[in-house]
Amino acid sequence: xxxxxxxxxxxxxxxxxxxxxxxxxxxxxxxxxxxxxxxxxxxxxxxxxxxxxxxxxxxxxxxxxxxxxxxxxxxxxxxxxxxxxxxxxxxxxxxxxxxxxxxxxxxxxxxxxxxxxxxxxxxxxxxxxxxxxxxxxxxxxxxxxxxxxxxxxxxxxxxxxxxxxxxxxxxxxxxxxxxxxxxxxxxxxxxxxxxxxxxxxxxxxxxxxxxxxxxxxxxxxxxxxxxxxxxxxxxxxxxxxxxxxxxxxxxxxxxxxxxxxxxxxxxxxxxx
Amino acid sequence: xxxxxxxxxxxxxxxxxxxxxxxxxxxxxxxxxxxxxxxxxxxxxxxxxxxxxxxxxxxxxxxxxxxxxxxxxxxxxxxxxxxxxxxxxxxxxxxxxxxxxxxxxxxxxx
Numbered sequence: 001x002x003x004x005x006x007x008x009x010x011x012x013x014x015x016x017x018x019x020x021x022x023x024x025x026x027x028x029x030x031x032x033x034x035x036x037x038x039x040x041x042x043x044x045x046x047x048x049x050x051x052x053x054x055x056x057x058x059x060x061x062x063x064x065x066x067x068x069x070x071x072x073x074x075x076x077x078x079x080x081x082x083x084x085x086x087x088x089x090x091x092x093x094x095x096x097x098x099x100x101x102x103x104x105x106x107x108x109x110x111x112x113x114x115x116x117x118x119x120x121x122x123x124x125x126x127x128x129x130x131x132x133x134x135x136x137x138x139x140x141x142x143x144x145x146x147x148x149x150x151x152x153x154x155x156x157x158x159x160x161x162x163x164x165x166x167x168x169x170x171x172x173x174x175x176x177x178x179x180x181x182x183x184x185x186x187x188x189x190x191x192x193x194x195x196x197x198x199x200x201x202x203x204x205x206x207x208x209x210x211x212x213x214x215x216x217x218x219x220x221x222x223x224x225x226x227x228x229x230x231x232x233x234x235x236x237x238x239x240x241x242x243x244x245x246x247x248x249x250x251x252x253x254x255x256x257x258x259x260x261x262x263x264x265x266x267x268x269x270x271x272x
Numbered sequence: 273x274x275x276x277x278x279x280x281x282x283x284x285x286x287x288x289x290x291x292x293x294x295x296x297x298x299x300x301x302x303x304x305x306x307x308x309x310x311x312x313x314x315x316x317x318x319x320x321x322x323x324x325x326x327x328x329x330x331x332x333x334x335x336x337x338x339x340x341x342x343x344x345x346x347x348x349x350x351x352x353x354x355x356x357x358x359x360x361x362x363x364x365x366x367x368x369x370x371x372x373x374x375x376x377x378x379x380x381x382x
Binding site: 241 | 324330331332333334338339341344345346347348349350351352353354355357369370372373
């Protein structure tokens with residue numbers, strides 16, 4: 001049971017963190033909850049569909065269909081996170097400050113909310129299909145421990161949900177005047193990490209072949225596959241053996257993300 | 273917006289055609305019940321290689337090897353391939369993550 005719990009938890013922790021951060025970051029945006037829940041549900045349905053087609057996806061592109069699919073949805077998520085950050089930089093302050101304007105902002109904000117649903121949807125989709133495959137395997141396996149494993153799997157999912165909840169509640173404790181900055185930093189780091197991860201999938205598929213030297217190896221210090229490593233991997237894009245290409249893309253997304261937000265917010269900060 | 277969402281993955285997929293012509297050796301192993309039938313794969317050091325895993329079980333599996341950075345699901349009764357970067361000499365563990373206590377194999381790099 002514990003084995004199953006850990007397997008499922010390892011898969012869902014990333015989505016759990018992302019959902020928690022996105023929920024907190026958009027807490028002041030009216031109607032955001034609806035879109036996030038929609039995104040999660042779509043991600044779950046998508047995971048089941050994806051699990052059914054794992055075999056066919058694997059046989060695409062000379063056997064690297066899964067890697068390319070992952071690279072592509074990560075790239076989409078990076079675009080959506082960046083879009084969302086820009087939108088929040090332009091509208092977030094006004095909305096948090098003056099509720100009167102929120103109605104107008106929400107109408108303009110539907111696009112940003114759609115981006116949000118896509119972010120959480122892809123987060124669930126990426127690891128969700130593996131959870132579905134695992135649980136399905138348990139169900140058809142007919143092993144004597146199937147009951148315990150199913151229970152472990154369910155507990156793993158529940159703990160993943162708890163991660164979302166505590167991330168969300170934890171972030172809400174941040175004082176108001178720092179809140180916007182902190183959540184937009186978090187989202188920029190998420191985006192940079194996902195961009196680097198997208199590159200790593202392209203490398204695994206044999207598509208990205210330049211700048212392949214390993215920059216450092218910190219696997220002895222903090223293994224990326226450990227739970228803490230996984231959390232850091234999600235939050236700031238930690239990698240224990242990044243290639244030069246991954247690092248370059250990571251820094252490019254990080255710097256441009258911070259740069260854009262700062263540049264957009266500058267005039268508003270003068271007014272405030 | 274919608275167009276952009278759809279266009280990006282499509283663009284990525286059409287742009288990318290994994291290199292096949294290069295000299296990269298494929299090593300094959302099969303997962304049957306709880307064991308890999310080639311439990312020790314010998315590969316030369318300093319060269320990237322490909323592992324092909326045939327899953328002979330009805331249940332899905334997930335090939336995982338932390339040192340070799342492999343983590344890939346394989347459906348029941350089907351196969352996957354994974355690329356592994358050039359490794360330094362050593363013995364590296366790979367497992368079926370869904371039954372990692374028992375289903376183990378090693379890549380021996382020399």
